Amino acid sequence: MTTPAERAERGKAARKRASRSSHGVWIPSADRADPVTVLERQAADRVQELLPIRYGRMAASPFAFLRGAAAVMAGDLGTQRHTGLTVQLSGDAHLLNFGVFASPERSLLFDLNDFDETYPGPFEWDVKRLAASVAAVTGEQGHGEDRAHAAALAAATAYRKGMRRLARKGELDVWYERMDAHELLPLIDSARHRKRAEARLDRARRRTSLQALGKLTELVDGRRRIIHDPPLLEPAGPPDVAALRKIFGDYRSTLAEERRLLLDRYRFVDAARKVVGVGSVGTRCFIVLLTGRDSGDPLFLQIKEAVHSVLEEHLPSGPHVHPGHRVVAGQRLLQAAGDIFLGWMTGPQGRAYYWRQLRDMKGSLDLTTLDPAELHAYARLCGTALARAHARSGDRIAIAAYLGGADTFDRAIADFAVRYATQNTQDHEALCNAIAAGILPADPHSPSGV
Incomplete structure (x- = not known):
């Protein structure tokens, strides 16, 4: 077993593979894939009648495009030199993929909340995606490159400081580390900003299955049924319901014994197809x-x-063959407290699925409404949360030593973020041009949804 000093030396040695300042460079490769082609390739096996919703949501703005274009950015990151310091990546550490949710003890926590792309890889890939999303939303608010750079710098600095703090802690202390949402309120500078944050937390606390019952269902002939709201929410037909009932047992087997017992106390009532997210x-x-x-x-x-x-074609093979198992294992590793009903299974036609609670006091922000001070504060929270997640799976001592006490890495990441935000704006234009030319279908009235 290596000592902390040896682990720190390993981190410093990684600077020879990729210097801290090298992360600030963004020059698209000569053979860079066309972003529209990347999206079309990704969509080949999806439900084709839903693709206009996807493209319509991505076309809404460069920030929305970035959220749906994780595959495009993964290809770009795959062309850059990296540190080789591996963690369990979120794979999509976009600002909108952080938020609050309830722990099993019913506390509201702040953490990553999307793991569809999770995969082992170099820690800085998540940091770059986070910083790029910060720069993109700042630009969308019309604040200019200087403020975009400052906001991205805030996220990167929080990540570095968080990782260095965690490097000094013991293993169990790091594992039990979490960000209680209410403990974050004193970190918000102004009373007005704190009041707005408290209101958002109150809304999240009300987002439960009971609240969803009133919003997503109706009584039909005395029986509770999921409402019909096409194309975003459509009751499942008899074949889909039968398939879901059949695979329910396979999902159940991936839960811990006590959670299987809890699940057995519920009975199946109804099912529906639901459109969620942007990239999904x-x-x-x-x-x-x-x-x-x-x-x-x-x-x-x-x-x-x-x-x-989206990271798999750019990195060595990971430990999980089943994509659903990959998502569940990654979420359990990265989140401070996991969903008690998180599980996976294989469905009809050999397709992989994972299961989770639809609503459990989950909530996120409308980032376009934040003023610059609020956005800085939120970027710092996300950087801190990302460091906590990475510290559970990677060598936090090596990463902290690589990052160092100076802000060299932070400034390089902020430089990259601003440059990549410009690239992202160009990619967004390419999507809009493809829609205008009839190459891609788009529903211009697609609500963003979750």
């Missing part, structure tokens, strides 16, 4: 309504198709 639109996704003690004791589960991570 077109993958197969269902929600299932279960009831426990009575009809006023609901549980909504989401069944989401898991496909290969």
